[in-house]
Amino acid sequence: MEDVVVIWLDNHIDHNNPDCHVTLTQLQRIADNVTTFTDNDECVEFIISNNHHRVYLILSGALGQYLVRCIHDIPQLHSIFIFCQNKSYHEQWAKHWYKIKDVFIDIISLCQAIQITFPQDEPNTTPISFVPSGKRLDLLNPSFMYTQLFKEILLTIEFQDKHIEDFIKHHPGLITLDSNHSSDVKQLVREYHVKKPIWWYTKGTSLHSILNYALRIMDGDILVRMGFFITDLHRNIEQLHKEQFVNTSWSSLVFTVYRGQGLSHTDFDELRNTIGGLMSFNNFFSTSTNRGVSFSYAESSADNPKLVGILFTIRVDPSQSTTPFVHVENHGYFSEETEVLFSMHTVFRIHDIKVIGSGRPIYEVNISLTLDSNEELRALTDHIRRENHVDGKGWARLGQLLIELSQQDTAEKIYDTLLNQTSDDSEEALICHQLGRIRHRQGLFQESIILYTKSLMLLEKSLPANHPSLGTLYANIGSVYDSMGDYPKSLEYYGKALSIDQQSLPENHPLLATSYGNIGSVYHSMGDYPKSLEYYEKALSIRQQSLPENHPHLATSYNNIGSVYYRKGDYSKSLEYYGKALSIRQQSLPENHPHLATSYNNIGSVYYRKGDYSKSLEYYGKALSIRQQSLPENHPHLATSYNNIGSVYYRKGDYSKSLEYYGKALSIRQQSLPENHPHLATSYNNIGSVYYRKGDYPKAHFYCERAVQIVKCSLPSNHPHLLVYKRNLACVKDALWRSSLTHIK
Template sequence: MSQLDTIYVLCGNKSKHKKWAKNWIKIKGVHTNIKEICEALQLAIKQRDQDTIAVSFLTVNEMTSTDNLNQLEPTFMYTQIFKEILLDMGHDNQAISDFITYSRRNNSGSSININRFEKEYHSQSAIRWYTLTPFIYCMLNDVLRSMEVNTIINMGFFIRDLHQQIQRLYQQQITKYHQKPFIVYRGQGLSKENFEKLQKSEGGLISFNNFLSTSTEKDISLVFARSASEKVDMVGIVFKMLIDPRIKSVPFAFITEVSSFDGEDEVLFSMHTVFRVGAIQQMDNNNQLYQVELKLTSDDDQQLRLLTDWIREEAAGITGWQRLGHLLLKIGQFNQAEELYNALLKQASDESEKALYYNQLGGVHFNQGNYEKAARYFEQGLEICQKALPSKHSHLATSCNNIGSVYKKMGEYSKALLFYEKDFEICQKTLPSDHPKLATSCNNIGSVYKKMGDYSKALLFYGKTLEICQKTLPPNHPHFAISCNNIGLVYDNMSEYSKALSYLERALNIWQRALPPTHPDIKSVKQIIMLRLLLLVCLAHLVVGRTITGNIVLKSNPGKTIVLPNGCQYIVQVVDASLADGKATELGTTQYTLVSSLPQSYTVTYVPSGLPMGSDSLQAQIKCPNGHMYINDHRISVPDKEGDNITIDIGVISHH
């Protein structure tokens, strides 16, 4: 049973029952009294949380590669911003009451522990409660691993209190270190997949994204590591951490005097601690038990700092709650953002603040595809702005921009262009020529021209957007990806597929490094790239002078077929593949239309960028020397209208 992790046996004769218990891998102990089992259960719960703490890895190659535009995974960046926002928020007794209500409603802990927390908790007892019961410890570690927003919001006061108590202890204890490095240990399990990442990261970085519990006693850590190594899918790790107290990247503190555990010399680090990975050595000739040396480091990568600063700017707001709302929108947590903005709207008394929340609620419904509801919220915001603000105020520009976006989505392009141009006019009069908001305005106008089929004007405004982005943004900023993506889509509509793929790949590479993997932008551009790669492979469908419907069957893998997409028209040139070194003989040039449908399950591996487009690969590799396209399956079988297979040779393919 996969749901059952551990079994403990309570009996009267320990030696007798230990014999048969050895044959059952999930039986972890045989005990003669309930107190021993309770202690073992507490240790097992802590083991489970030790093993599931969220970690991110960065290899040396990734650090030195010019293609690696940021140094840590998106989860690290966004949880770091969450932390900063939550620490900046003001919390009162109502926050604790809300957390109690939330915990009871979701059965987050036993009623005894929840009631006790309600009666006894105060900000100076955060560490004691963190170490006292799995109720808080497990809940906090789970939510920081899963980034489930509702629980994070409800636990915001505790995250702040725990961080601030660690910070206070750090300030009190700093003089005791005498600026001398010291060593702490942490024992836990890593999945075999994460252990492989760790091995590749030797000399690179590892970040622990939760609060991090360590000990000065190696033996305690070894117990956890050995226990983890007994699981078939885990590798036990003893992290040996060299701590330089002069590095102030994250606060840490010896917590023995305030912890609920006696006798353990524990050092607790606040969220997001980054270490340099040193030697990785096997222990006790056990291939599932290793010691890993880590060194506390401050991550001073300039590109990462620039990216994080931009994320901070985009999560800007007067209050921490406003900043959190902006961030929720950025990472696609629309339901949580709607709940938050509705609550803020009810509390708002200032008219300009109400206008802001109406616009943000409009943005929530816009992103969810509820355009009529989005329009109502945007119009309410615009109405307030027109009454309360000067004619050139930036909030008016924002409202015009938002309404233009709704009209564009509803297909009313002339109205959309009218509102976008009003937005652009205000921005031109009030902002510097290289301001990012002007880039957004140009981008929006370009998008309408693209919808209207005026591709030359679309490229003109998209080009202005890209020019501003190149001047003002770090090369890994998500807005830079949007600009590349949009230019790629225009070239795609113009049937210039090689140019389209070039820009789309740039967009995908940035988004994969700067956004969570579930973000809709990543899914969308992956689908487009997949389609265009299939189109390039589907050029093999051409028989000069004829239009054929049906499936392509690869000779090298007859079990795989490509169903061709609807309505695609383009001009291709087919040359004889038997002549190498660019001396191919042209066989013909023609325009044709493909007339069937493309299933989402088929993908292609695109060699130049190394992008894996999916596990169900067609194994047709495309190589691009000298700007030309090659297909390595030169002989491809194509069924004609009568159902017979026609075998043709395909070589260099260039697009016109």
């Protein structure tokens, strides 16, 4: 931990002594920064000068009794631990000093105690999902759904040694082995197979923390590289579970385990609202049979004002559940450890919550492992598989899930590998289709069309002309042309898709709604708002009849209709529909999903039109933040965000800031869009407007004239943008003329 230093002060430390070496090795496995001293003065000077770390000090009994009165009140010194051979004697004087946490005679107990007192500065470091009783399944927490799918998919993949090598190659600092092994990658690979996955998970390495981190933020790149370990660890737990709990004396023995930790105040409120419902720990979940140790973790968490101290008391009935869990004793790194480890994404029922302890409130939460026969859990799992249209198997299925999570770069690596390995036309068509989706999302439009067209040609060899798969490809090609601003081409392909859908699908099928929505989007871009609204409302009508009320596709319809009202100047109506779209997306998508950015951006635009520039900047800023995290740096949507923020500064009269953001938008659009794309015209017009306001009429004329030239090539002659840009150019020409008259005079 970066903000912690563990110091071991003992006048008799000898690094050549085997016992000292063992003690030091154990300490280094719980903390990155461990320092030893044999000289009292040097140690005290080091503590006083260490202004940027919390100091955790280990002292021998006799030395501690003498030294503690001199150092106890040093601010940097957080905790003191007495490590000795006579526990009862040293406990007598140690109890008078509040920074002394306890007296220890063995290194394992000492290390566990130090870990408990380490600061927990990251709220909710354990990824948790809640499913209240009776909650509609379409309102599920996205992390609950995606971790379930990740686990299912990974368990269908056969990982090889090359995947271990790839992980170590890309994350060389994640595994901390003894120093004589750390430099040899091949030896690291061999070392991995020497011990069981549970041993690695409970050992003092970063495998544990980096896996939890990746699961918490759903980092597809790390999770894919760690797929071998996730799979191996699950199967190791599964195997030992059968040995320990299937047809053994433990099979019908109900027992209780505990876990102490901190929850953010937001998650704690959600926990209280989920009594009677379900919760899942979306990682591998460690518990202890020792209530006292777990309570200490809860107490330590309660010291942090950002956290609520929680003691989970967990009832487990092995006879009622096949969820894999295992007693770690004799299998983990610490052979004496009284730990029970549950596999990833284990689901529990929440029974009640009560306050325990004195002083700082700590909450005991009673939960139990869900039964295999639980209908609610079965319905939940079926819904997740049905709603996330991720088909195929193995790596191909994983790639689709990563695209759904907007982690295109990782998905691309998977599909590129699969493409090089296949010789089957149908498989190649599927892979090209997915790569086309990725290129489109990356803003690489021409490459996307090439890949989609290749997929189309391969499928046309074996499918009838009205097959729905061909309709999907036509729609995707139409979407790329829409992004490129080639609206006639876009309408042509969207029309082909609609024709196939009308022939092959029932009249209220959701895919028909998608086709109507796509065509409505093109008419919207062309400025034909009545036609656009007609198609958008057809799409909404079908979706309202065929989908749950909080389905993400309904959010798309609400968003689209809101955009028409926005263009018509009905901002109250627009905000109403944009708000509905945002509400659904917040419940159904990961927090950094690009569709959320779209909603924030659109609401920001409404506030911009209403003159509420502070609100507008707030929402535009949220959209930009998501796009910077989830999109390539030259993606057109980033240009949209920069352009919009530039417009706010323009309205506020901050022309320097405005020009800065408009310039960023133009730079991206010049790199990523065709030279006559309407969005380029928008950038030229906006920059021209800034120069006009600054009185630099020659520059204003250059940019405004370029805007008019582009829209004449790309938009209908009656498009509102063309009329606005012509008017702006006329104003600039008039200003230039008046300026020239002034110079003549």
